[in-house]
Amino acid sequence: xxxxxxxxxxxxxxxxxxxxxxxxxxxxxxxxxxxxxxxxxxxxxxxxxxxxxxxxxxxxxxxxxxxxxxxxxxxxxxxxxxxxxxxxxxxxxxxxxxxxxxxxxxxxxxxxxxxxxxxxxxxxxxxxxxxxxxxxxxxxxxxxxxxxxxxxxxxxxxxxxxxxxxxxxxxxxxxxxxxxxxxxxxxxxxxxxxxxxxxxxxxxxxxxxxxxxxxxxxxxxxxxxxxxxxxxxxxxxxxxxxxxxxxxxxxxxxxxxxxxxxxxxxxxxxxxxxxxxxxxxxxxxxxxxxxxxxxxxxxxxxxxxxxxxxxxxxxxxxxxxxxxxxxxxxxxxxxxxxxxxxxxxxxxxxxxxxxxxxxxxxxxxxxxxxxxxxxxxxxxxxxxxxxxxxxxxxxxxxxxxxxxxxxxxxxxxxxxxxxxxxxxxxxxxxxxxxxxxxxxxxxxxxxxxxxxxxxxxxxxxxxxxxxxxxxxxxxxxxxxxxxxxxxxxxxxxxxxxxxxxxxxxxxxxxxxxxxxxxxxxxxxxxxxxxxxxxxxxxxxxxxxxxxxxxxxx
Ligand code: F6P
Numbered sequence: 001x002x003x004x005x006x007x008x009x010x011x012x013x014x015x016x017x018x019x020x021x022x023x024x025x026x027x028x029x030x031x032x033x034x035x036x037x038x039x040x041x042x043x044x045x046x047x048x049x050x051x052x053x054x055x056x057x058x059x060x061x062x063x064x065x066x067x068x069x070x071x072x073x074x075x076x077x078x079x080x081x082x083x084x085x086x087x088x089x090x091x092x093x094x095x096x097x098x099x100x101x102x103x104x105x106x107x108x109x110x111x112x113x114x115x116x117x118x119x120x121x122x123x124x125x126x127x128x129x130x131x132x133x134x135x136x137x138x139x140x141x142x143x144x145x146x147x148x149x150x151x152x153x154x155x156x157x158x159x160x161x162x163x164x165x166x167x168x169x170x171x172x173x174x175x176x177x178x179x180x181x182x183x184x185x186x187x188x189x190x191x192x193x194x195x196x197x198x199x200x201x202x203x204x205x206x207x208x209x210x211x212x213x214x215x216x217x218x219x220x221x222x223x224x225x226x227x228x229x230x231x232x233x234x235x236x237x238x239x240x241x242x243x244x245x246x247x248x249x250x251x252x253x254x255x256x257x258x259x260x261x262x263x264x265x266x267x268x269x270x271x272x273x274x275x276x277x278x279x280x281x282x283x284x285x286x287x288x289x290x291x292x293x294x295x296x297x298x299x300x301x302x303x304x305x306x307x308x309x310x311x312x313x314x315x316x317x318x319x320x321x322x323x324x325x326x327x328x329x330x331x332x333x334x335x336x337x338x339x340x341x342x343x344x345x346x347x348x349x350x351x352x353x354x355x356x357x358x359x360x361x362x363x364x365x366x367x368x369x370x371x372x373x374x375x376x377x378x379x380x381x382x383x384x385x386x387x388x389x390x391x392x393x394x395x396x397x398x399x400x401x402x403x404x405x406x407x408x409x410x411x412x413x414x415x416x417x418x419x420x421x422x423x424x425x426x427x428x429x430x431x432x433x434x435x436x437x438x439x440x441x442x443x444x445x446x447x448x449x450x451x452x453x454x455x456x457x458x459x460x461x462x463x464x465x466x467x468x469x470x471x472x473x474x475x476x477x478x479x480x481x482x483x484x485x486x487x488x489x490x491x492x493x494x495x496x497x498x499x500x501x502x503x504x505x506x507x508x509x510x511x512x513x514x515x516x517x518x519x520x521x522x523x524x525x526x527x528x529x530x531x532x533x534x535x536x537x538x539x540x541x542x543x544x545x546x547x548x549x550x551x552x553x
Pocket of ligand 1: 156157158159208209210211212213214217270271272357509512
């Protein structure tokens with residue numbers, strides 16, 4: 001499926017794409033816009049309340065057709081069907097990847113091993129609803145009868161990044177009843193700084209771990225429990241203050257969490273796709289269950305768009321194929337996510353896990369080495385801050401870095417002319433990437449400033465901006481629960497589309513296991529008594545000795 005472009009007959013989609021690249025290398029985006037006044041309409045599509053302008057990409061109708069052919073060649077439509085129907089698309093773990101069922105409004109029957117998962121999801125939503133309202137209306141209290149004022153969510157990876165992103169993104173919808181805090185890192189500073197200033201009598205803990213085996217989450221939860229018991233004294237009070245979201249109920253119980261305080265997770269939900277499940281409790285506690293349901297509705301609207309829209313007008317399909325185009329045919333190694341909205345500042349972090357854990361793979365589903373590059377490095381940050389930092393490299397560096405600009409048309413905070421300023425910054429960046437500045441333009445600019453001929457010749461090359469750098473612009477009316485749900489679901493499906501082209505299992509993550517295994521072996525060498533055995537190499541051994549000596553061992 002992922003044969004290398006150069007090894008193929010001219011008729012293959014990869015070879016056609018290589019030809020497209022050669023043809024487009026001789027032209028410039030500026031010319032494509034000049035030649036076609038309709039270009040911005042031609043390459044603009046909508047779905048689930050989002051609009052995608054992909055006209056500033058290195059493509060023509062022929063390119064798009066070749067990309068869509070590649071998708072058909074890789075059986076994207078039937079693989080999409082398999083994903084949405086709950087077939088075991090996570091082949092190495094023999095599981096479906098049914099995050100779409102988590103946001104399904106019901107009235108359908110999706111079965112996993114004979115069990116109707118939509119019914120289970122809706123039962124859990126009802127449980128969440130009852131819990132959230134009991135906390136927010138003050139019926140559920142801490143051990144001294146006081147209302148909860150603070151919620152500490154302890155989890156890492158998918159049990160952290162998604163809920164944190166959405167809580168920040170939906171700050172304008174905050175019900176103001178509880179403050180949510182997030183602890184992820186095994187660096188003790190995270191939990192210590194979070195607990196500092198909190199009152200154990202009014203703090204609720206959510207232990208968020210699908211496996212309930214993750215070291216960071218368990219160690220932080222133990223510290224939280226000790227901190228709590230230091231004040232509360234009686235271990236019976238743990239049941240009132242500690243909830244869990246997990247698929248591993250026995251371990252949660254062993255920790256001291258009562259079974260009726262455990263919200264379920266299912267093995268058909270991957271961690272990085274889990275914010276739509278009870279892992280989203282911090283979101284529901286912050287913005288209320290009605291807004292959490294609106295978030296699910298936005299994601300479901302994107303699922304339906306992904307399911308039904310023709311491939312060429314399908315946002316996740318087009319964005320996924322464009323990513324493949326730059327990655328595999330133009331040699332781009334990274335992709336920038338640039339949200340021009342302060343509320344979406346953590347989107348790059350969440351998408352990093354989503355995309356890089358899903359598609360950071362080197363073998364196909366069949367276990368054969370892949371023939372092309374797979375997942376690119378995703379990175380980015382909030383605009384306009386990045387313009388005064390890494391955008392220099394995007395504009396004048398030697399690498400090709402495709403970018404996604406993400407911006408709402410209307411701000412929640414229409415102070416002074418800020419939103420127009422922000423919008424102007426966003427457009428100026430995508431236009432600068434696309435149009436650049438030629439040597440002649442640089443010379444003319446310097447001449448207009450009155451510089452001497454010598455200075456013009458000396459400075460002009462430094463002022464050239466190559467341009468021809470591709471970008472997408474994703475717009476929405478405003479950042480709302482619905483649009484945030486749609487954006488995240490869009491990127492989930494975009495990730496899947498790429499994985500289909502590369503023929504990798506986008507739903508496993510074996511690569512993270514080695515570090516975990518080795519960590520278990522190294523820890524006792526750091527903390528144990530007596531000279532430790534070698535860890536296997538002199539560098540690791542020397543660093544272990546330095547650590548031990550700093551701790552008097
Ligand atoms: O280490 C990677 C990972 O397995 C992620 O996929 C997952 O989201 C995270 O760890 C946390 O796992 P858990 O929810 O089981 O604690």
